[in-house]
Amino acid sequence: MASMNALELDGIRRAFGGVVAVDDVSIDVRRGEFVTLLGPSGSGKTSTLRLIGGFEQPDAGAIRINGSRVDHLPAYQRDTTTIFQTGALFPHKTVAENVAYGLRMRGVSKADISSRVRQALDVVRLSGYEERYPAQLSGGQKQRVALARSMVVRPAILLFDEPLSALDLSLRLQLRAEIKRLHDEIGFSAIYVTHDQGEAMAMSSRVAVMRSGRIEQIDRPEKVFGEPSSEFVYTFIGESCCLRAQVSAGTAADSDGTPLDLRLSTPLSEGSWRLYVRPSRLYLGRTDMQNGLRARLDFTEFLGDVHRYHFKAGKLELFADHPGAIAHRPGDFVDIGWQTVDMMVYQ
Ligand SMILES: Nc1ncnc2c1ncn2[C@@H]1O[C@H](COP(=O)(O)OP(=O)(O)OP(=O)(O)O)[C@@H](O)[C@H]1O
Numbered sequence: 001m002a003s004m005n006a007l008e009l010d011g012i013r014r015a016f017g018g019v020v021a022v023d024d025v026s027i028d029v030r031r032g033e034f035v036t037l038l039g040p041s042g043s044g045k046t047s048t049l050r051l052i053g054g055f056e057q058p059d060a061g062a063i064r065i066n067g068s069r070v071d072h073l074p075a076y077q078r079d080t081t082t083i084f085q086t087g088a089l090f091p092h093k094t095v096a097e098n099v100a101y102g103l104r105m106r107g108v109s110k111a112d113i114s115s116r117v118r119q120a121l122d123v124v125r126l127s128g129y130e131e132r133y134p135a136q137l138s139g140g141q142k143q144r145v146a147l148a149r150s151m152v153v154r155p156a157i158l159l160f161d162e163p164l165s166a167l168d169l170s171l172r173l174q175l176r177a178e179i180k181r182l183h184d185e186i187g188f189s190a191i192y193v194t195h196d197q198g199e200a201m202a203m204s205s206r207v208a209v210m211r212s213g214r215i216e217q218i219d220r221p222e223k224v225f226g227e228p229s230s231e232f233v234y235t236f237i238g239e240s241c242c243l244r245a246q247v248s249a250g251t252a253a254d255s256d257g258t259p260l261d262l263r264l265s266t267p268l269s270e271g272s273w274r275l276y277v278r279p280s281r282l283y284l285g286r287t288d289m290q291n292g293l294r295a296r297l298d299f300t301e302f303l304g305d306v307h308r309y310h311f312k313a314g315k316l317e318l319f320a321d322h323p324g325a326i327a328h329r330p331g332d333f334v335d336i337g338w339q340t341v342d343m344m345v346y347q
Pocket residue numbers: 016017019020021039040041042043044045046047048195
């Protein structure tokens with residue numbers, strides 16, 4: 001029976017000299033799934049993608065595409081296409097020739113090539129650009145051509161290597177939405193590498209958070225965000241404030257021993273703790289919530305949608321986002337409250 005999975009990585013490993021870039025990585029990508037590899041620089045995302053595409057060979061483990069082992073096949077014999085950071089288009093070929101290239105290599109008939117190229121350019125909203133050369137396109141248009149060129153051959157799995165990172169913010173947001181729309185419409189299978197958690201959250205069926213060559217958590221975006229499996233995942237996904245507290249004899253203090261005016265729904269046992277809350281989940285001027293801290297307003301920033309209020313409590317620094325201006329001035333003490341469900345606690 002044909003595999004339900006477009007791609008299976010089974011315990012793959014790759015070391016470069018003494019550095020283990022990919023360490024026992026296993027992922028199944030179901031047909032039509034969009035899986036993102038998210039992680040800091042050097043966590044092994046690109047190496048994993050290169051192993052799948054056949055640009056590197058694994059030291060151990062198996063790679064299957066549509067159920068068949070491919071890990072010892074060269075890149076050109078694998079049913080994948082890769083979209084790189086900079087589109088890597090052929091500069092002396094027109095847009096239409098660039099998109100047609102993969103189809104020609106696969107021996108598709110001329111008539112089919114022309115209709116599929118037309119359709120692919122329509123999908124990425126570049127109809128009418130057929131005869132242009134890459135130098136006559138904007139960065140965003142080049143990436144759309146690269147997308148059309150990769151999608152037109154209908155590979156078993158599309159590989160994206162940080163395709164938006166060279167674009168400015170507004171183009172990045174626009175293309176991110178377009179890739180999401182295309183995925184919703186066409187349902188291709190994909191592995192997408194990024195270090196941008198917003199991109200990962202917005203586009204993915206599942207997100208694999210990588211750290212030091214390993215997968216720390218793989219889950220739906222809502223779960224990775226709301227139920228992180230570790231402190232690393234929590235702090236990597238989204239902004240947070242960290243309250244470092246030393247607890248002894250039932251009182252909390254900062255790292256210098258300055259007592260903190262901290263009230264918690266569940267008292268902490270003796271030791272040093274790290275409490276995290278997202279800045280959007282800290283409420284100002286509230287003493288009626290499950291947890292609370294009294295802190296001194298340090299300075300404020302206007303971020304457009306919200307005002308960000310920076311506080312200090314002893315050595316602790318925290319910031320809270322609030323939609324409007326508050327009556328307090330720097331130096332004032334403010335009660336900050338939060339709910340227990342919005343707090344992560346690690347020792
Ligand atoms: N060809 C290579 N030779 C030596 N070391 C390598 C090679 N490729 C990757 N590495 C090392 O393997 C580790 C993982 O690198 P990789 O590029 O996969 O990480 P990444 O998560 O994609 O990072 P980035 O976001 O910076 O691209 C790093 O320590 C890197 O220096």
